Amino acid sequence: MESLATTPLTGWHRENGAKMAPFAGFDMPVQYKGIIVEHKHTRTKAGIFDICHMGEFKLFGQGAKDALNKVVSHDLNTLAPGKCRYGFLLNQAGGINDDLIVYCLAEDEYMLVVNGACRKGDFNHIKANLPDSLDFTDISDETGKIDVQGPESLDVLNTLMGDKWNHLKYFNFQTTDALGFPMIISRTGYTGELGYELYLPSDQALSIWEKLAEDERVEPVGLGARDTLRLEIGYPLYGQDLDTEHTPVEAGAGFFLKKESDYIGKSGLGNVRESLVALSIDGRRTARHHDAVVSPSGEKIGVVTSGSFAPSLGHCIALAYVAAEHAEQETFLIKTARAELEAKKVALPFYKDGTARMKTE
Template structure:
């Protein structure tokens, strides 16, 4: 087994009592005080997440715009400088190799942020799809990504930096500095709450992390609560809801596929074979990844993610269900020790998040 990779903050996590575990080849914090406490604190105040394991690539040079538009599903024609957009790297069949965010710095100048488990494959895929005249540089090792999420995140960030970010739109970003080093402030997030993804040089990650935690409104949050927060917000996770066997339309994201470019996988990106459904379960027992979904006794799908939802006081789940069964409203989930009743429900599960809150 290969040795786990570490972030610039791994030693801090261990020193401060975090429960550590492997994730996508990295040693990552799962929880500090506990998933429930960290989840609720992020919903009410501000949580701080070490996301340094993610991959960051810079793409630039003459023709980068047109070339990248053929390599990813994002509509770059409508993406302005200072804005970023969620989308996909697809395979030839139109299924998802990874979901990612593209940042536009200029006409032919971009950054793309990818999932840790997919980073090496994504880089190789993009390099094969982009002409040699377009520069593709992996800056992941030099870049630290720290996410500040929650209703108090704006006030915390402005207090620390002395800058005004009230004009930053959802999925907008700005470049600035902190302590003389570059700081990219991006308003995106994965929790359903108002939040910012903060990119700093790896060498300055610890100082920035500790400075943010000096604010009493901020607590460190592990990947455990990050998962319950994103599930409540109805956001898919690569390797669970998204994979190379399903396309964006099946995941309910066909509306995002507006690019007119002839990108790889475009022809197959809308064929519906299964549908990603949100389910609400009776009782307190959660369904788990891999549990079978039944309709009238026959197996019609599989659970991808399931958890008790602390903000809702109920159990929720995502599941892939065959197209011919997706219109049903009630299902049975065959869990390890019981059969659980489930009802189809709207996504997002949690509808009171502050992510899209107007700041001006």
């Protein structure tokens, strides 16, 4: 039997009736009251998510910016303290080892937030490409992470903190000890809604989670709804839509890449064999990960990476890699276990009414 890691909140999830399943080596909640219920609650009010399985690294020392700039795709020259940026950690061929967010804590001081399943490999890869003079530490075990997401998340956060956080802009963060311990509050998230990610000592995670859960505007949300929420916005999932065999350009994320300086994998970005396309499917019949995308003659031209019924839209959606020469087609066929589904290529995001960038000041 697989030995699963736990988060500081695993006991709470089990005590409160969560359906649990393995994810990234952790015992994680899939749902509490139901995926669609939790999805719609996040879109209209506020949901809280246990994201303590993620990895966090700390880097500091003279020359940290210049050294890290050669390893990640983020442009750190334009990343000021108090701001964070999404980007990629690539292999030599330009394939994606991981997607991550880099936080600039101060000059030559950074926090890197990586996917839990990639934590060990990411740490070893980054460390091997940094000078020994820099201090690079894995702080994942001592760091808890709770996400508060939804249109009412700011009001929930203000209640928790006892003061106003309306000033925090999208992809900005601030460190505070207002609750008696150091915590980073970041206006970021994975749902497309107004939201905040709280980084705090792991031994404080349960007490903060319980305080948030007591708020009548809040419901706990599992991995199931987290997946449908992110897919509706077109956010990719590492291990499905992003992997070591595809570059950010192939994944439709080339606009995140810096252009002026070199970094590991940059030389491989021009090799575009496949493109990730967004597909809309009428009805409730859903395409799933690994389903084939075929031509009218039945030739396989691609594969579905993510697919689901979209509760906010009332029909199914999918992301799929297709051969580059077919990427401009308007319609595709998806071959599932039970049927062939006609899919129409659309622009992202699928769901266009998210509140993530709304003004809060």
